[in-house]
Amino acid sequence: MRLINIIKLSLVLIGCSSTQLAAKDYFIDSKQAFKEISGDLVAGDKVTLKDGTWSDFEILLQGQGTKNAPISLSAQTKGKVILSGQSNLRLAGTYLKVSGLVFKNGYTPSSAVIEFRKNKNELATHSRVTQVVIDNYNNPDKRESDYWVALYGKHNRFDHSHLIGKRNKGVTVAVRLNSEQSQQNYHQIDHNFFGYRPTFGSNGGETLRIGTSHYSLSDSFTVVENNYFERTNGEVEIISVKSGKNQIRNNVFFESRGTLTLRHGNGNVIEENIFFGNGVDHTGGIRIINKDQIVRNNYLEGLTGYRFGSGFTVMNGVPNSPINRYHQVENATIENNTFVNVSHVQLAAGSDAERSAAPINSVMKNNLIINQNGEQPFTTFDDVSGIALTNNVANTTVLKELAYGVKKQNVTLSKASNGLLYPKSSKVKAGAKRGLKVLKKDDTGVSWYPKIAQVVEFDSGKTHQVKANVSDLLNAINNAQSGDVLALADGQYDVSKLIKISKALTIKAKNPGKAKLTYQRSTLFEIHDGGSLKLDGLVISGESAPDAIGNSVVRTQKWGMVDNYRFEIHNSQLIKLDINHSFHFFVTGKGAMADEITLTNNTFDNVTGDILRLNTEIEDLGIYNAEYVTIKGNKFNDVAGAVVKLYRGGSDESTFGPHLLISNNTLTNVGLGKRNKKQASVYAHGVQVSNITNNEFKKSAVIKIEHTVGEPKTAITNNKFDATKAPSVKELRVSGPHTAIIKNNNVLNKAG
Known part of the structure; x- marks a missing residue:
């Protein structure tokens, strides 16, 4: 019996050895x-x-x-x-x-x-x-x-x-x-x-x-x-x-x-x-x-x-x-x-x-x-x-x-x-x-690959002084690292090329209001994958733009962005965006997604289109173009289109936004252009959180809010409407009165 067991053990060892040898x-x-x-x-x-x-x-x-x-x-x-x-x-x-x-x-x-x-x-x-x-x-x-x-x-x-x-x-x-x-x-x-x-x-x-x-x-x-x-x-x-x-x-x-x-x-x-x-x-x-x-x-x-x-x-x-x-x-x-x-x-x-x-x-x-x-x-x-x-x-x-x-x-x-x-x-x-x-x-993960932040913050890099000529500006943009700041010297920069933004950049005037940008293409800045843009203290004029329909100042690439982006503009003057009709300030491409878009303390004069066009996802699949949109302390004068058109259609309930904040702005003669099909100064469809407060609307088109799925939170409070209709809020999917909070607004000389 012992001999049989030894033979069996030997066979097992031989089998194991054969496997290892093979x-x-x-x-x-x-x-x-x-x-x-x-x-x-x-x-x-x-x-x-x-x-x-x-x-x-x-x-x-x-x-x-x-x-x-x-x-x-x-x-x-x-x-x-x-x-x-x-x-x-x-x-x-x-x-x-x-x-x-x-x-x-x-x-x-x-x-x-x-x-x-x-x-x-x-x-x-x-x-x-x-x-x-x-x-x-x-x-x-x-x-x-x-x-x-x-x-x-x-x-x-x-x-x-x-x-x-x-x-x-x-x-x-x-x-x-x-x-x-x-x-x-x-x-x-x-x-x-x-x-x-x-x-x-x-x-x-x-x-x-x-x-x-x-x-x-x-x-x-x-x-x-x-x-x-x-x-x-x-x-x-x-x-x-x-x-x-x-x-x-x-x-x-x-x-x-x-x-x-x-x-x-x-x-x-x-x-x-x-x-x-x-x-x-x-x-x-x-x-x-x-x-x-x-x-x-x-x-x-x-x-x-x-x-x-x-x-x-x-x-x-x-x-x-x-x-x-x-x-x-x-x-x-x-x-x-x-x-x-x-x-x-x-x-x-x-x-x-x-x-x-x-x-x-x-x-x-x-x-x-x-x-x-x-x-x-x-x-x-x-x-x-x-x-x-x-x-x-x-x-x-x-x-x-x-x-x-x-x-x-x-x-x-x-x-x-x-x-x-x-x-x-x-x-x-x-x-x-x-x-x-x-x-x-x-x-967790591996020790040999860094766990670095994926979002580069604005103003987190070096500041570069840019002389008042276009070649220095373009070279500075090409050579900058993500997070860098370009400080523009006083003067005029007449840009003949489309500026593609593929990193997080801040472009600001060294002395606010003293650096002026004009441009000869259909848009000045185009945001691409990896790009985010912050503008501060600039004067931007459309006077040299092509005499064509559909110009803009900033846009994303027209289709195919994978990376989310951010866009901010502060303390700037936007003028003469009126060389032809439908001249917009910002236009999103289809499929582009902004984590945030922020406009603060700017002045917009003579615009024949919209300020923010965030409405390309019209198939009603629950897709939208911006998560947070913030518009604070701006002056909008003689804008034919809307200050913002923000659209999220469909019945999907798996997302958080969009979020819209409009506060402390003055709108004068906004939204009344014949090509503004929504006939609204502010148009928000399917937005989940809207807060419109402490604004003054003068001789402007109505605010139009359309509630769809979810439990949208809309508050329109403490605004002054002068020769402007009271806000319009509609529930498109739920019967009964709308759920918006509309209070403490002052409606004067109500428009017809």
Whole structure:
């Protein structure tokens, strides 16, 4: 018997030895060399890519590795193998491992940059992609959708990777459940750094999605843990869970607009996540929909979001809901969470004629709610008796219907060693557990690739003195670095070339009002990808512009911008924009998205077109052209068009804006031109937040506001209307009177 066991052991050892002997190390220095070996890889093989830039390299790593002898592909030096152009990575087989690659300066030719499958039939299992970087690897058509990482198959892991700057449509990381081979997958997504994702301006900007509505009644069992989400602002859903039995835990959300949303699927567990909003607009927390969800021991601080982007939201559902709508909240457990300075906790949110199924059989217990400004955060939109509240503690008096389960108590908080605020008194038992782990940013992603800011602030670089001639100005623009300031000497600059702006630049007069720009092309400045522009103290005249229709002073490139941009103009004079009709000040191209457009303390005289044309997205798909538009302290005289035309159409509810602020301006003879089809001095369609205050309108066209989806907030207050009609506000999708606040306005000599 002992002899037989020895023989068996010998055979096993020989088998293991044979496997190891068969395994090879390949050092690959060309695409052809990889192609020659890629079809014959066996367990234990190691493929090393030579350092350098590999352009248009579509990598397919396939084969059957084993747990102890995976097939691996790695960089010669981590971070020194750059995949550029139209490159991607696919994995198919078992026990495959990829590490050390960087994708930048290009975009995927297929549906994903990294894909855990070869095709719909050949998937990856027990495979891992680790320590990879995807940096601004975006399709030049912003509306063309792709994933950066798509997980298929089962038991795969994506970890310790760095993903930053996704700007085109599509989920950054998607877990796909579109076949039985990818359901109940037990994937692991951990220790990744999800960096800045700019506001997308329509649906399709999620950072992580697990499943889709079509397969949302399937379970995924995906674990998402120890990831850092920094300013992932794409849309209202940062993480969109659309499947069941997932665990989202120990993640940090830092100044990220939007929420962790349990959009579809049942039985998910959300625990020990940390949300730091720091008072940033639209920072949100957790949104609950569906059955059997558990939300416990999470810490949420400084969140300002409201409605579907609130610090905490429990939704209403649709009775007998179709699979793609809103299923009723049932049997939710919400316990031991801490809310500090969270502006909005909304229960039965979204209640309307369709979403009429209030939450049922749910509990909200042992939560701590502290608002240091003394304002209670709760809003209820329907019957919330289906959420039983017990042993919750707040420092404010909450809504009457909730007071039975929320004890008002003065609670003093102190900061613990983990940086979180806890009650000083150990007698307060509500809230998240003490000693929560707060993940550090540096413990995620890779150590060999910098986590640098993606937005270069204006005036953050060097100041360059520019002599009063055009060649010096153009040379200074070409040679400047992003963030630099160009200070123009006194004099006139007659520019004969279109100035393309592809960096963040400030151009200002050294002595305000003493530097004058004229130009001979149809526009003076054109903003391109990477460009943002700030103008200050200049005189800009259209006197030398072509005698043609449709001139402008500033525009974005006409089509195809991927990067968001910023534009500001301050303390400047705009004159003689009237050489022909439809001479506009600022014109957006289709698909362009401004994070902010700001006009302060300027004077505009004799303009035959509009000041701001932000209305190119007319297909009503929820897309718009600017997130924040601020117009303060300006004088507009004899403007044939509108001061602003801002348009957001469609029924999508996944975005935050646009936001429009118009204050302390004087408008004289504005908006009455015969080519101004809206016959409005201000036209805002579908804008989510409008505040028009302390302005004076003289002999000007009416303000026209059109409310569409969402819960638009419009306030028109403390304005003077002289020979100008009172504002017009219409509800285009909801019956009944408009919801705008219109008060303390003075309407004199009302126009006819």
